[in-house]
Amino acid sequence: xxxxxxxxxxxVVAITGGARGIGRATAAALIREGARVAIGDIDVALAxxxxxxxxxxxxxxxxxxxxxxxxxxxxxxxxxxxxxxDVLINNAGIMPVGPFIQESDxxxxxxxxxxxxxxxxxxxxx
Numbered sequence: 001x002x003x004x005x006x007x008x009x010x011x012v013v014a015i016t017g018g019a020r021g022i023g024r025a026t027a028a029a030l031i032r033e034g035a036r037v038a039i040g041d042i043d044v045a046l047a048x049x050x051x052x053x054x055x056x057x058x059x060x061x062x063x064x065x066x067x068x069x070x071x072x073x074x075x076x077x078x079x080x081x082x083x084x085x086d087v088l089i090n091n092a093g094i095m096p097v098g099p100f101i102q103e104s105d106x107x108x109x110x111x112x113x114x115x116x117x118x119x120x121x122x123x124x125x126x
Contacts, residue, residue, distance in 0.1 A: 009034030017092030038078035065118030
């Protein structure tokens with residue numbers, strides 16, 4: 001039995017790492033469907049510019065997914081300006097390029113902090 005399509009109109013969505021790439025494309029698609037979107041990114045200037053370019057009631061906000069306090073502030077500000085959060089898209093991530101054996105320990109730690117701990121923090125907080 002097919003499910004009836006659900007409307008995204010008026011839904012509040014927060015997207016981590018939303019200033020570029022897949023996050024930006026996802027934000028654009030959600031906005032076309034009527035969602036109100038908060039883009040969080042470590043590059044605040046780019047997040048703000050992306051939000052302005054995408055239009056609607058889109059916000060560009062600072063977010064470091066490796067910092068629980070930053071994540072709390074991002075979600076709090078998104079809800080303050082857009083309303084209660086309906087959806088969190090944990091999109092932020094990094095993918096180092098090059099031979100694994102040459103990857104520094106610092107890069108490995110950063111990868112786990114962003115790609116794993118960031119998702120865990122966000123999911124708990126949302």
